[in-house]
Amino acid sequence: MSPTDDGTWVDESDWESTEFTEPTDDETAGPPPVVAVVGRPNVGKSTLVNRILGRREAVVQDVPGVTRDRVSYDALWTGHRFVVQDTGGWEPDAKGLQQLVAEQASVAMRTADAVILVVDAVVGATAGDEAAARILRRSGKPVFLAANKVDSDKGESDAAALWSLGIGEPFAVSAIHGRGVADLLDAVVAALPEVAESASTRGGPRRVALVGKPNVGKSSLLNRLAGDERSVVHDVAGTTVDPVDSLIEMDGKVWRFVDTAGLRRKVGQASGHEFYASVRTHGAIDAAEVVIVLIDGSVPLTEQDQRVLSMVIESGRALVLAFNKWDLVDEERRYQIEKEIDRELVQLRWAQRVNISAKTGRAVQKLVPALEGALASWDTRISTGRLNSWIKEVVAATPPPVRGGKQPRILFATQATARPPTFVLFTSGFLEAGYRRFLERRLRETFGFEGSPIRINVRVREKRKPKSR
Template sequence: DRDARDEQRSLSPLKATKDAIVIDTSTMNLADSIDLLMSEISQSSDFASELEDDQVEIGNLQFLDEWLPVVAILGRPNVGKSTLVNRIIGQRSAVTEDTPGVTRDRVSYQAEWNGRNFIVVDTGGWDSKATGLYEQVARQAEFAITQADLCLLVIDASVGATDDDLLLIRKLRESKIPILLIANKVDSPKDESDASSLWNLGLGEPFLVSALHGRNAGDLLDLIVKNLPTEPQRFKTHLGSNAVAILGRPNVGKSSLLNHLTGQSRAVVSDIAGTTVDPIDEHVRIGDTDWVFIDTAGIRKKFKQDSGHEYYAVLRTQGVIDRADVVIVLIDATEELSDQDRRIINLADEAGKGILICFNKWDLVDEDRRISLDREIDRDLQQQRWIPRINISATSGRSVLKIAPALEMILANWRRRIPTSELNKLIKEFVMENPHPLRGGRQAKILFATQVATSPPTFALFASRQLDDGYVRFLERRLRENFEFAGTPLRFKQRIRNEK
């Protein structure tokens, strides 16, 4: 009734005005909808030139306001994982075929059952002997384990458990995540005897389903909801605290730094590389700021060659980066900068996290080593000069007190928002002083810019043509010169005006 009354109003929120631009977002997510909206705005030069700060403050995109538990669907290729995912979420969203290996990435879907919302993650088939692309598929499946609150191991009951199933079970047990054993393709009561051998896997009673026909699907959903945690279990974080991950190569002193920051022996310290396996959280209050410091396992150059708990620990460490606000990259100052050090910095940079580099064991560095280290920094970190550096000794505590103020500064920059008027004033001056090079006899030009997100700062550039990567990097340097962005990466999204 209320909608019917609203439709009759002369100015109705349910009716478009005569001069309105109608945008169909029924098949888009929130981010794509905003991108399309900003693209339409950019093509209206009169409107774009008159935009004020209060008209364009979009803010961070938060797609989910509540924490939702994560259920990962795992198994060998072609055991029916994607079909089961479709059955759980109640729609055909995951692509399914009889051909093994159709799913090649981990894909998340939101599901609901009996009023309980949760996330379902569909993964590619896990194969211990996979190579090339399918090896990456298997790695993605293993990474999904690190993010899950509950794992569903799907086995083809008509085939039974294979050697790969046994190896995957071993990895799941190492993760210490709750596991439900699902015997799929039990299409009728006469097929139930095929699943009896799965009792020997030591995972309890196998739950018999037919994902294709929906047999026992409702009971399975009841079981899933029953086993879901009511609050975050794997990564509990103190509300209002800032998460800081401590990353570095094995035996670089991460646990020693954590112990010094917390004032207690929270992490095991040893001269043996790889002592830390599980990410360790420690809540610390420094001044008026609450922090959660996370000590992690060392990241190796070729971590896929690690076995057992060490290999799995590195996968969990990569998951820690995703939930951190700032990453402290700890580097052994007595050794030459390595590929591992650069890889860790790049991982944090690509994840869009604030970064602080700490050169540890500085009390053991002589003058010659300091000179050579400066050369290595100039050579290897040329594109990342925006990252602050502190020279410390984690064992003696030298300069450790400088870390907290540096983290506060990086966090402030990571969350910084530039008013649109100031941003476009700088862009206008930049374009006048530095015209874009001609490409094909035509010149690209930035028409309008706005900051569409923070954490990290992300800017949308509305341009007449595609901008060169070098030109965008030049613009990034100018932004850093004029605004305080030390310690945070910057992101740029180009929106090209449609040619008419």
């Protein structure tokens, strides 16, 4: 018995030796569209996400603020693939409410293809709900209002009262019981594109996020890039609550730097602002195609550095590592940095790395070729024929390890998507994680992919049912 990627178990001994059939359109389509579920704390967002998924994935607790960051899950409804994104609720802080509501909604607007606003129908529309609705009305994205906690016909009038929010018909649902959720999902998938809009947007300047822990030199680097030797073309703002993106010309080419100003944390700010910073970081990464992670080279790597890097890796964006403050790095510190990289960034050997000083301008010009190289890798596609010829040679030299007395075979390989390069291997048995890492290393040795993550998914051939006579 071997586990498949989705956690089910199949009996390999019952498989027949049959020819492989070509993957379906679902296997080779582009990235699925994204649906963001937003709302105040404790209105039932995570419960609704679990109901949409048909399984318990999102953490649910009767305490506001359990979900702190946005988490994405693959979902399927009536044959339509999409990603549902569970978001942290904003904290009901009277001073920071408007700002946090605006930030949460603006991040959803920029990164999702549709938004579900969840409102507690029993409580009714609050000031926070109204603020979110105002922002979402201006977004241009399909917005759906889920009037939650309508457990019976008696609550229908509570849901009807939410027409006042001005974002269309309230869908009376009970996330905990499933009532009305099917009607909501039917409407949502009908409005979704086949492929995520962000994946098909290839025109215009390439989008760059500059992220890192506080005081690492992000503002100094942005100012250096927009200095006398390079010119800011202009600033682009969306609505009044949207972050401002800077268009900066470097080496004759215009780049769009997405705003990350909210990352800076001031002394004495409440925990709600740490959440705000986390939302801004996620938003900047999701809105970008390539991310420059700025690290202070003069001090040891920190847990905050690792956390930011984890966000980038999970997002699948192209990556450039920029070790800043190199003017403060002596010979001993350089030796320590190499040791830290070998020890703590071993899984990021593929990332482009540039040692710079935003203060003095040292090696800042090397960022442009690093960004271009990372994006070229991120966009790379390998033809199915070339990929399968390569797989055949690699497997012949180094077969997959035997599992349960049987040696799995790779029947067919295809690159499902680029941005990031994602490969699907159709196999006769489960491939160990170590062998997948081996294949990734060999892919990089042969095809490059410097500066881009690679994803390898395995589809185990399901056992065939005996034909009825």
